[in-house]
Amino acid sequence: MNRLNHEAPMWNDAFGIPWLDFNLSNVLMMFIASLIVFILGVAATRNMQRYPKGFQNFMEWLIDFIKGIIGSNMDWRTGRLFLPLGLTLFAYIFISNMLGVITNLSVGENHELWWKSPTADPGITLTLATLVVVLSHYYGVKLRGGKEYSKTFIKPLPFLLPFKIIEEFSNTLTLGLRLYGNIYAGEILITLLVGLATSSIFGFLGATLPMVAWMGFSTFIGFIQAFIFVMLTMVYLSHKVSEDH
């Protein structure tokens, strides 16, 4: 499997287990993205003051932003629970998206692609989407009780049950694949433009302007997709935990 002319640094059948395959670049980028988010989070919350300044201000703006997303979907009493989840999701996805915008880096004889967005991989985005949907079911049972939770599948009409069940799977798929598709498409184009730029001097001149424009647009897309992912997460959660659905 390749991506254009890039190879993925695979580690197939890890530890001798036949179904366990790692794309080492994904694992590396996940680690880098998590590390950056963690360092930013910790750096922002050192030396906290009652009168915020600088970085703390930005983090508080971010919290208010996520609070706004949650608040538009459910009442704050239950929504409070999901604030850390929303914040972490948003920060992680946004940083992941940005990692791929900065650059794509391939090394080695086989042009193995090491530096990219972890979110440009369907497995990873689907994992996040599945986590969100599973969490929504968990909190549905936890906050409303098993009986009320089960009732949501046959409301407003009992014959909707199969559609409701299909909806859960389609939600997971669309949530994950939307993010993956947007980021992956952005990276494909960046890769193509880089290829053009490195082909010849004319190619470099021709590719510079589209490259700048596309990187700007990718940044925008990266932000929007992180926002949409968190927004839909809160929508799905509110469907399960709110009384009026």
Added chain:
Amino acid sequence: MQGFTESLVLGAGGLNLGDMLAQLVFFILLLVLLRIFAWGPLLNMMKEREDYVANEINTAEKSREEAQRMQREASEELKKTRQDAQSIIEDARKTAGQQERDIIESARTEAERIKVSARQEIEQERDKAVQALKDQVATMSVMIASKVIEKELSEKDQEKLINEYIDEAGKER
């Protein structure tokens, strides 16, 4: 072309179970760590600030009420004091008027009394003087009479004698 299409559809690695597990572990770890080290303290700080601001607003509200109450009390006090002062002045003026009248009255009474007593004294003195004069005249008359009786006198002598006695009487007086 086959490879190109395939890569567009599923991406670099396709669905690798290892990646999925790794992502799950990384994300949950990140969630827990951030909650402990970043969001928790930050949210606490924001909560604390909210409480602080609410508290300050409450305090300000209370002090404002207190200030208003005190101002009201002060103005009431002032009004009362002003009334008191007014009534004290009024009293003083009344008392002064009363005293003035009393003094004038008593002065007038005193003057009257002195006048009356003076007049009485004058009358007494005059009566006394008249009495004394009467007595003397009587005595002199008796003397004159006795002299006239003692001596047979001519009319001329008599007259001379009377004049003499009158003179004498005038001298004695």
